[in-house]
Amino acid sequence: MANNLKILCTKLSKLRLDHIVTRSAVFTVKYRPPYWYQPKERVLSDEYLTQDNKKFIEEFINDRKNTQQELESPLVNGTFQISQQWNRSTRRVGLVARKIGNYPIWSKDGKKMQTTLLQVVDNHVIKYIPPEEFNPMKTTELKWREKRRLGCILVGSETIDPTTVTKDYTDLFSRVGMLPKKHLFRFMVSPEAALPTGTPLFASHFRVGDYIDVRAKTMDRGFQGVMKRWGFKGMPASHGVTKTHRRPGNIGAGGEKARVWPGTKMPGHMGNRWRTLRGVKILRINTKYNVIWTLGVAIPGETGAMCYLFDTVLPLRKLESSPPFPTYLPSNDELIEYYDECVHPFADRTLTFEET
Amino acid sequence: MSFAIRRTTELIGATKWFLRRECRVLSTLPEKTEEPEKVVARKRSTGRRLFKNEAILESRHIYPEFLPDPNPKWRNSLREKLERADMLQRRSQIDIPEFYVGSILAVTISDPHAQSKTNRFVGICIERKGCGLRAEFTLRNVVDHQGVEVRYDLYDPTIQNIQVLRLEKRLDEKLFYLRDALPEYSTFPFDMDPEILPEGTPVPINPVQVKLKPRPWLERWERQDLKGVSNIEEHLKEKDRVRRELRKTPWEKYDLMKQYRKTIPIEDQNDIWDEVHNQLQQLQMAKKKTVRKRTFVTPKTQLA
Incomplete structure (x- = not known):
């Protein structure tokens, strides 16, 4: 018995753990949405409220809306101190705008210019998250590193009735004392361009003659063939061609490359993707309705689409002098309309050319 | 209880x-x-x-460009409002008179390439289209046996003057068939005198029917149900008449939805005219005053 025990002990002492197969229970997260991605839509059910109660809720919401409208910007009433001056490497907050249409205006040399109208609808800063607290997903190394040194500003646009959205979504706003907004967009900013909650943003955040980048979703065109999606030529309509008028033709060669190469242009879904148009000139600004006229009709999206407006990143069109920093402060000596120097205002006299 | x-x-x-x-x-x-x-x-x-x-x-006939494009994809009340304000501002600088397709106009524009830096063109208005600031019209004339057409933007700030030489309408809404008609129907002298209608008369409709040149034509005029062409049957073959019958769409005049989609509802129109009508009236009054002054001034200059 004792002998057996001894043998067992020696065997056990010789026992070695070499290969440990561990299966970790922690899965690597592929995508972690930021905390403000809360479901917004709510199934509206009949609340069985009495008329009085409905009226009371309406009144309450209207009161809140009015107080929010009348709130002075925290930059004006002195509760917030601007720490630093603007320099060429700072990144300011942008605006959230709605594309409301196109129409022509004329330049001082008599040329017609097509413009796109962007309306800045009821923009307020919801929250600033400093770079230490902002914890973005690790994507490509470069972008991620950049995000680590920038703060994040949430900007909301268009106040809505809080009873029409989910509680989680409303909580995002009520935690900072605001009413919920229809659109909530994120801007990466330098820490010195931080803004306090409740700061209204206006179209005068940009100046006339500046260049901006516009980011929006392109028009959704659905599943499209190769001719519309990639501009292929198709094949002839006649001369013996049958059943292949709009088809792509050959998509790969034989031999060593006897497969379809990745990235081959094929039919598929077209549009409804985020695209940025860079270096768009601002021609005119209306401060009463907060409308910006931009040169050209290439801004993505259809009429009524929402878009981000930033200061441009193009090196030759970047801002040279200091813009309103960190944003425009409302003042009384503001004009209703601002025109770029190349634009001919409609109220001016008829254009005439003098002999040289 | x-x-x-x-x-x-x-x-x-x-x-x-x-x-x-x-x-x-x-x-x-x-x-x-x-x-x-x-x-x-x-x-x-x-x-x-x-x-x-x-x-x-009624002003929808006089100022058709104040009504927006009825396509709901492009409608936006704020944009339309800003556009109308811009149009009125331009109208405060230049008198844009009432005219129709078929009226004869003289347009003076400032042109940096011309010798005198201005350019005057006289012609018959063959088309009027576009809404808001994109409104445009086309003038046609025959100069040195060569047909010339010029398209003008109605709100272009380089237009110095628009003068109506003869205010009248034609039997059709577009006069593109003048391109295939004999040249005398679209020839107008550049030194034409303006014909002034007595105030309050309705705009006369000119019942002239043009004669087309023999084929080939630019369009298939026989299919367009034109009232202002007299000799269209002369140039047709049996085949064309058969095709015309096959291509007819007599049911379209009963298509109420099609009509609705093409027009701005009367409620919307009322809002628009309520906003614009007063200012347009004021502009017209101001114009009348200046016209009276001019009529008063001219005999004096003749005497001198």
Whole structure:
């Protein structure tokens, strides 16, 4: 018995753990949405409220809306101190705008210019998250590193009735004392361009003659063939061609490359993707309705689409002098309309050319 | 308990009824005797309002570009409002007269490439289209046996003057068939004198029917149901007549949805004209004053 025990002990002492197969229970997260991605839509059910109660809720919401409208910007009433001056490497907050249409205006040399109208609808800063607290997903190394040194500003646009959205979504706003907004967009900013909650943003955040980048979703065109999606030529309509008028033709060669190469242009879904148009000139600004006229009709999206407006990143069109920093402060000596120097205002006299 | 509640509700009902009565008394509206008269009065007032509205709605023919494009994809109330404000501002600088397709106009524009830095063109308006600031019209004339067409933007700030030489309408809404007609139908002298209509007369419709040149044509005119062409049947073959019958769409005039989609609803139009009508009237008054002054001034210069 004792002998057996001894043998067992020696065997056990010789026992070695070499290969440990561990299966970790922690899965690597592929995508972690930021905390403000809360479901917004709510199934509206009949609340069985009495008329009085409905009226009371309406009144309450209207009161809140009015107080929010009348709130002075925290930059004006002195509760917030601007720490630093603007320099060429700072990144300011942008605006959230709605594309409301196109129409022509004329330049001082008599040329017609097509413009796109962007309306800045009821923009307020919801929250600033400093770079230490902002914890973005690790994507490509470069972008991620950049995000680590920038703060994040949430900007909301268009106040809505809080009873029409989910509680989680409303909580995002009520935690900072605001009413919920229809659109909530994120801007990466330098820490010195931080803004306090409740700061209204206006179209005068940009100046006339500046260049901006516009980011929006392109028009959704659905599943499209190769001719519309990639501009292929198709094949002839006649001369013996049958059943292949709009088809792509050959998509790969034989031999060593006897497969379809990745990235081959094929039919598929077209549009409804985020695209940025860079270096768009601002021609005119209306401060009463907060409308910006931009040169050209290439801004993505259809009429009524929402878009981000930033200061441009193009090196030759970047801002040279200091813009309103960190944003425009409302003042009384503001004009209703601002025109770029190349634009001919409609109220001016008829254009005439003098002999040289 | 329940009895008490019922009593109280009854009481409340009674007070309500009483209050209603009281209010009626306060508003001094008679209850029964004069009711029919009131209805009549209301009818009259609506009739008047309709009449007034119709007068305002007539301006959709004079200022068609103030109505926006009816395509709902492009509608936006704020953009339309800003556009109308811009149009009025331009109209305060230049007098854009009332004219129609078929009227003969003289347009002077500032042109940096011309010798005198201005350019004047006379021609018949063959097309008018576009909404808002994109409104445009096309003039056609024959100069040195060569047909010339010039397209102008109505709100282009380089336009110095638009003068209506002859205010009239034609039988069709577009006169593109003048391109295939004999040249004398679209030839107008550049030194034409303006013909002034007496005030208050309706715009005359010119019933002239043009003669087309033999084929080939630029378009299939026979399919377009044109009233202003006289000799279209001469140039047709049997094949063309058969094709024309096959291509006809007589049901389209009954397509109410198609009509609706092409037009701005009357409620929207009322809003637009309410906003614009006053200023347009003022501009017209100012224009009339200047015209009177001019008529007063001209004999003096002749005397001198």
